[in-house]
Amino acid sequence: MPVYTVHAPVTNNADLRATDKFAFVRDGFHVWAALLGGVWLAWHRLWLALIGWIVLMAAIDIGMVSLGVSRTAIFLAAVLLALLMGFEAASLQRWTLSRRNWRQLDIVVADDEETAERRFFDRWTAKQRVLGNDQSAVDRGAPPPTRDIPGQPFSRPPPLPRSEIIGLFPEPGASR
Template sequence: MTVYSVYEPSGDASVEARAGRIAFVKEGFSWVALFVPLLWLLYQRMWLELVAYLAIFLSLPLIFGTDPTMKEIAGIVSLGLTLIFAFEANNLRGWAMRRRGFRFAGIASGRDRVEAETRFFTRWLSGQERQRPHGSAAPATAAKVPSVSPTRPAAGDEVIGSFPRG
């Protein structure tokens, strides 16, 4: 089972606009951040974290010097820091989301991201319906909340994003 932290944009935008910008951040170890940390930081648009990462790793030769034994120690320290970064990369991404104005909206879990998104949006949309003021009509494009537990789309079903078209 995969667990995601879910972040929702702040603001008074419509439910549809907020739903389109909701971010799912996987909890736990990031393999991509282990093998290509600079590209991962660039892809996630985490500029402050990128600057900090570069400052730390570019300062290692200055700290340990040019002695061959110290270079070996610097390599081990670099490997350890990269491993720690891979374990904490998704936590840093959540922190960056909050810094950008997103707010924590909850936890979603499932066998994969599709199932986690389906479960989250089923709960989230029903919560949005309850928050709507009495007397205001539901938007014409509002999604209907299914009364059954979410399932994976069958083969041949047309799927847009994570949701089957029905």
Template sequence: MPMKLFTAHEPKLARTRDERSAEKIVFVKDGFAWLALFIPLLWLLWHRLWLGLLIYVLAVCAAVGLVYFGKLPPNIQNLLFVLPNVWLLLEGNDLRRRKLARRGLVQTAAVMGRSREEAEQRFFAAWVRASGSQSAPSGPAPAYSLPRGEEPNVLGVFPRPGGAS
């Protein structure tokens, strides 16, 4: 499963790093909003993007008006109905980020993860470590680690320092 990028948004005035402020952090996936392409009205309503919903409805109404009164070729008519959905596909998650910024949340981090849950775990592990707490969970174990004192040997073709191979 490929890694995805998520942005973390925290309240501007958060002074402490405790459980209450952690609950207010919002994660937004970077990239395409696929559900917005296929079910745009529900997606906009779910995320409470009222301005985006208004723009989307006006764009669809304009497309209906152009098709009804414009006598356009069928290819252009189809394109007019698909364009608002493609706009949401491309800009949907950025609309969410702008809404969060208007609500006073600032983007504080970008975190990679295979899922949102994994990105949240990585973010909060670093967040707790940065707050100076000793109860910070250690992150995932590395896939491979060298024994103490041993230097890496890239692909086994480069000699190690000091002549040992």
């Protein structure tokens, strides 16, 4: 079953309005990245990786031709680099997202991207609801707030004791 990583741009307020910008990157072998490496990199806007791929392919081809290596060995080297591109395509996507200041939110296991989105957003919205319903802000051990309703006993807080002082000095104004 494929594994997806979920990425979001770093913003001041990551709320429900920013969910359309979330990126789901499938981990595993990408066939189209192996077959058409440069086109796949350009399609996914991985510009630095595309430049690096072009430079690496050109350097290996020029280096092997200048050393007098046979065409079969040059072809096998190109096939190995294509396989490497297929295996590392998702890593290049994640690297580009992290360079663009995106953060990884979660890892989801699902059959396809639509199911991964559904599973992620089910968990994410449940977590947002829990964060929005913060009971610790209400229950802090203090007496409940009072309402100003005339004639009701709960509308006035209990008076503070004036004769007793809690602390080091038993009487107000006493000598030390």
